Amino acid sequence: MLGKTISxxxxxxxxxxxxxxxxxxAEDTRLGRTVAVKFVPETLAHDRMAVERFSRxxxxxxxxxxxxxCTVHDIGEFEGRPFLVMECxxxxxxxxxxxxxxxxxxxxxELAIQTVDALDAAHAxxxxxxxxxxxxIFVTRRGQIKxxxxxxxxxxxxxxxxxxxxxxxxxxxxELVTSPGSTLGTVAYMSPEQxxxxxxxxxxxxxxxxxxxxxxxxxASPFQGNTTALxxxxxxxxxxxxxxxxxxxIPAELDRIIFKCLEKNREMRYQSAAEIRADLKRLxxxxxxxxxxxxxxxxxxxxxxxxxxxxxxxSSTRVEAAAVPSSAEYTVGLVRRHRLALSVVAGVVVxxxxxxxxxxxxxxxxxxxxxxxxxxxxxDPGNEYLSDGIAESIINNLSQLPKLSVxxxxxxxxxxxxxxSPQAAGKELKVRAVLTxxxxxxxxxxxxxxxxxxxxxxxxxxxxxYTPKAADMLAVQQQISQEITEKLRLQLTGAxxxxxxxxSTEDNAAYQLYLQGxxxxxxxxxxxxxxxxxxxxxxxAKDPRYALAYAGMADAYxxxxxxxxxxxxxxxxxxxxxAAKALELDDGLAEAHTSLAWADFHIWxxxxxxxxxxxxxxxNASYPxxxxxxxxxxxxxxxxxxxxxxxxxxxxxxxxxxxxxxxxASRAYYAGQYPQxxxxxxxxxxxxxxxVAAHDLLGRVYLARGMKADAAAEFRKALDLxxxxxxxxxxxxxxxxxxQQTAEARRTLDELTKRSQDTYVQPASIAAIYAGLxxxxxxxxxxxxxxxxxxAWLVNLKVDPFFASxxxxxxxxxxxxxxxxx
Amino acid sequence: xxxxxxxxxxxxLLTGLAAAASPLWAADENxxxxxxxxxxxxxxxxxxxxxxxxxxxxxYWSSNLRVTLLMRxxxxxxxxxxxxxxxxxxxxxxxxxWIAKVFRAEAASGPRVVYSNDMAQELAAQIPGAVALVAxxxxxxxxxxxxxxxxxxxxxxxxxH
Numbered sequence: 001m002l003g004k005t006i007s008x009x010x011x012x013x014x015x016x017x018x019x020x021x022x023x024x025x026a027e028d029t030r031l032g033r034t035v036a037v038k039f040v041p042e043t044l045a046h047d048r049m050a051v052e053r054f055s056r057x058x059x060x061x062x063x064x065x066x067x068x069x070c071t072v073h074d075i076g077e078f079e080g081r082p083f084l085v086m087e088c089x090x091x092x093x094x095x096x097x098x099x100x101x102x103x104x105x106x107x108x109x110e111l112a113i114q115t116v117d118a119l120d121a122a123h124a125x126x127x128x129x130x131x132x133x134x135x136x137i138f139v140t141r142r143g144q145i146k147x148x149x150x151x152x153x154x155x156x157x158x159x160x161x162x163x164x165x166x167x168x169x170x171x172x173x174x175e176l177v178t179s180p181g182s183t184l185g186t187v188a189y190m191s192p193e194q195x196x197x198x199x200x201x202x203x204x205x206x207x208x209x210x211x212x213x214x215x216x217x218x219x220a221s222p223f224q225g226n227t228t229a230l231x232x233x234x235x236x237x238x239x240x241x242x243x244x245x246x247x248x249x250i251p252a253e254l255d256r257i258i259f260k261c262l263e264k265n266r267e268m269r270y271q272s273a274a275e276i277r278a279d280l281k282r283l284x285x286x287x288x289x290x291x292x293x294x295x296x297x298x299x300x301x302x303x304x305x306x307x308x309x310x311x312x313x314x315s316s317t318r319v320e321a322a323a324v325p326s327s328a329e330y331t332v333g334l335v336r337r338h339r340l341a342l343s344v345v346a347g348v349v350v351x352x353x354x355x356x357x358x359x360x361x362x363x364x365x366x367x368x369x370x371x372x373x374x375x376x377x378x379x380d381p382g383n384e385y386l387s388d389g390i391a392e393s394i395i396n397n398l399s400q401l402p403k404l405s406v407x408x409x410x411x412x413x414x415x416x417x418x419x420x421s422p423q424a425a426g427k428e429l430k431v432r433a434v435l436t437x438x439x440x441x442x443x444x445x446x447x448x449x450x451x452x453x454x455x456x457x458x459x460x461x462x463x464x465x466y467t468p469k470a471a472d473m474l475a476v477q478q479q480i481s482q483e484i485t486e487k488l489r490l491q492l493t494g495a496x497x498x499x500x501x502x503x504s505t506e507d508n509a510a511y512q513l514y515l516q517g518x519x520x521x522x523x524x525x526x527x528x529x530x531x532x533x534x535x536x537x538x539x540x541a542k543d544p545r546y547a548l549a550y551a552g553m554a555d556a557y558x559x560x561x562x563x564x565x566x567x568x569x570x571x572x573x574x575x576x577x578x579a580a581k582a583l584e585l586d587d588g589l590a591e592a593h594t595s596l597a598w599a600d601f602h603i604w605x606x607x608x609x610x611x612x613x614x615x616x617x618x619x620n621a622s623y624p625x626x627x628x629x630x631x632x633x634x635x636x637x638x639x640x641x642x643x644x645x646x647x648x649x650x651x652x653x654x655x656x657x658x659x660x661x662x663x664x665a666s667r668a669y670y671a672g673q674y675p676q677x678x679x680x681x682x683x684x685x686x687x688x689x690x691x692v693a694a695h696d697l698l699g700r701v702y703l704a705r706g707m708k709a710d711a712a713a714e715f716r717k718a719l720d721l722x723x724x725x726x727x728x729x730x731x732x733x734x735x736x737x738x739x740q741q742t743a744e745a746r747r748t749l750d751e752l753t754k755r756s757q758d759t760y761v762q763p764a765s766i767a768a769i770y771a772g773l774x775x776x777x778x779x780x781x782x783x784x785x786x787x788x789x790x791x792a793w794l795v796n797l798k799v800d801p802f803f804a805s806x807x808x809x810x811x812x813x814x815x816x817x818x819x820x821x822x
Numbered sequence: 823x824x825x826x827x828x829x830x831x832x833x834x835l836l837t838g839l840a841a842a843a844s845p846l847w848a849a850d851e852n853x854x855x856x857x858x859x860x861x862x863x864x865x866x867x868x869x870x871x872x873x874x875x876x877x878x879x880x881x882y883w884s885s886n887l888r889v890t891l892l893m894r895x896x897x898x899x900x901x902x903x904x905x906x907x908x909x910x911x912x913x914x915x916x917x918x919x920w921i922a923k924v925f926r927a928e929a930a931s932g933p934r935v936v937y938s939n940d941m942a943q944e945l946a947a948q949i950p951g952a953v954a955l956v957a958x959x960x961x962x963x964x965x966x967x968x969x970x971x972x973x974x975x976x977x978x979x980x981x982x983h
Binding site: 081527529530534560563565566570571574674722723724725726755756759760 | 877909910911912913914915916917919920921922924926927931932
């Protein structure tokens with residue numbers, strides 16, 4: 001088998017052999033990564049039960065996507081032998097870890113919490129493992145738990161009987177203790193109901209977990225017997241010895257947790273893995289906050305007093321003396337031996353210091369991340385959408401995770417092709433980890449490398465290389481996202497993982513078109529907008545069920561309205577339809593709820609807009625666009641105090657964003673806080689001196705402060721930079737009118753009227769000029785046209801100083817009422 | 823007198839001397855020619871017809887020959903002249919115009935962008951029904967130059983400068 005290529009897996013070496021399979025290390029030549037390929041042994045290739053077991057394992061594991069569950073990538077058949085392709089793990093089984101050296105309490109708690117988190121995810125997916133034991137729990141070199149071997153798993157409501165169709169030997173290749181033909185699972189870890197051959201549910205796994213936890217702490221099994229039969233008796237009838245009686249330092253709370261796991265009656269047991277996780281986390285927190293003197297001393301002194309199990313638990317457990325203690329253990333042992341000569345206080349100080357050292361060095365989850373645009377090494381503009389797009393896809397995936405704050409693409413886009421270290425970028429972006437990547441096209445393949453860097457620690461956390469073809473690009477970004485969650489040690493639930501991956505398409509061509517659409521949309525230009533709509537349409541044509549493509553389309557329509565390309569009356573129905581379709585396909589898409597909120601905002605459905613904004617933020621509390629637009633919505637309503645935290649949150653997610661900074665300036669302007677508005681607008685221009693909207697706003701602020709010449713200068717800059725945009729021309733016209741330059745203002749009015757024959761000119765902008773000229777009748781006539789068009793400007797009617805001169809007129813009050821602002 | 827008018831007057835003199843050699847040899851180099859393939863069944867357009875064509879309001883040359891507009895990228899003189907004289911729009915308006923046109927399904931797409939005169943000529947020669955605006959002095963043989971209001975680029979009063 002060695003050297004052969006099976007499908008696209010090149011076999012490199014043998015990792016292990018056992019009764020139920022042979023596992024090879026292999027290279028996935030398509031994605032350029034190392035994998036483990038597990039074959040049914042030749043002797044069992046035609047064994048129905050063995051094949052069923054493989055199939056069961058594949059079905060169960062592939063239904064789960066969790067950092068603490070070994071990932072099954074693929075399943076196939078080669079020369080009549082089924083095989084599974086799994087992630088290749090480096091480390092040891094928990095069995096080997098327990099046997100190698102005593103585990104300290106903090107380590108036990110960490111490993112136990114990860115294990116129970118994985119169980120929670122499996123149970124949430126309706127899967128009961130049924131063979132939880134140390135040999136099926138892998139501990140990677142980085143201390144990450146991976147539950148393996150779902151070969152005995154129960155998927156869905158399948159019923160188990162003592163002689164059912166799934167009586168294959170247990171999963172551990174070298175740990176077979178179950179007598180064939182009896183009951184599933186490894187005897188020492190069986191729940192009472194499993195031992196009785198009754199129907200199992202997830203509470204059976206929780207019992208097995210309790211046995212594992214007991215063993216991690218004490219090194220011994222709670223239910224020992226010299227024969228299988230005696231072990232059964234112990235499980236069914238004998239109460240276990242309290243762990244604290246084996247190791248006096250084990251806290252009473254941990255005794256309680258273990259006993260609750262090991263309740264014979266499952267109704268009295270924990271009812272869910274989440275409950276155990278909560279109790280373990282609470283215990284860990286309390287240990288942290290109370291200096292953990294008791295817990296740590298237990299962990300260290302255990303090595304000199306606790307009997308250790310060297311053989312697998314079960315029918316022939318053997319107990320022997322502990323391993324040679326480490327230097328720390330020796331120190332503590334010395335303290336204990338001479339405790340009469342040493343004060344208790346001194347002992348506590350030593351232990352507390354050791355505890356502090358331990359906790360200082362314990363890896364903590366990195367909870368904030370920036371994914372920088374990948375570097376397009378070939379400098380081929382044709383691939384730029386990919387180098388940006390992969391980064392944006394990863395951002396989208398990871399943004400779904402509530403435990404991780406991910407900087408938005410708009411905040412990292414400025415690092416494109418910027419010669420700055422990841423650490424420097426990470427510090428600017430205020431994140432703890434930065435992902436960088438490179439992409440180069442070679443023939444019909446791409447070389448993609450990615451690297452995850454710890455900003456504070458200045459070290460590489462992870463790095464990987466892939467050589468996919470264009471058709472496999474989708475798989476690569478998903479793979480990178482998944483590997484990052486693992487490397488960041490995020491404790492994800494099954495629901496988290498599902499949320500992370502569910503917005504995607506299976507159609508790579510649709511994905512590529514979507515990326516091109518996003519790339520164009522991100523340019524925030526009219527040309528880019530036009531092209532983005534075209535690409536999103538093509539993506540939808542390829543995969544009509546691609547929710548993100550509809551959401552992208554909705555976003556494009558939102559910008560169309562924002563740029564005043566068309567009347568809101570024309571754009572909003574299409575925006576609503578695209579967003580509704582996206583939500584029909586995936587109601588959990590925060591982007592689509594945000595777009596829908598934007599539409600409601602602009603058709604003056606104020607309550608609907610607020611509901612949608614809040615729903616979006618409920619789904620993704622760190623989605624900056626939702627905070628930004630919600631803040632603008634609140635400003636328009638005059639709820640300036642409510643708007644401030646939303647805008648600040650948008651800014652926190654993306655401190656360098658001109659849009660977010662400008663929204664803050666706009667809020668100050670509408671609130672009448674002109675000095676702050678001017679200062680903030682200047683800050684925006686410091687970020688981007690060519691930002692048209694910032695010059696426009698600064699002009700408005702100057703006008704409000706009576707600085708008419710300065711205002712006109714800013715409006716002219718905006719007009720030049722926008723290459724003659726009608727909105728900027730109208731703003732200049734207002735400044736002319738307000739400066740009593742009546743002739744100039746009228747010429748501008750004429751020009752706008754002429755323009756309106758071919759292109760859309762916001763009637764509200766013409767109304768503003770008439771208001772500036774003091775011609776109220778014309779101003780209201782044009783405001784009525786704006787009302788008919790649902791002109792975007794009218795959302796700010798209540799707070800916009802441009803219309804302040806009309807405020808006392810009953811027609812203005814009537815208009816406000818009809819827009820829903822009064 | 824504008825610079826363009828002075829240049830037009832000089833062109834008239836040159837045209838008289840060399841018209842026999844090539845009808846375009848003496849073209850005003852600042853003029854912009856409207857070029858199509860020889861098989862386009864139109865030789866002359868009024869300025870209003872040209873504007874309708876370039877605005878996408880006329881989309882067929884004949885019942886089975888669709889118009890494909892080719893437009894130089896921003897920054898090119900051909901584009902500036904088209905915006906100023908034909909479209910009478912700013913750059914921003916031009917973009918806004920085409921987005922709205924496509925959004926309303928009044929056109930399948932906006933003009934195709936070309937990045938050089940060579941590219942414009944090449945595509946004009948390849949795509950049936952394509953129409954491009956190119957510098958009058960650089961029109962290759964094989965393409966037809968449309969008269970506008972009965973005038974070629976060398977003629978006085980030709981509107982596209």
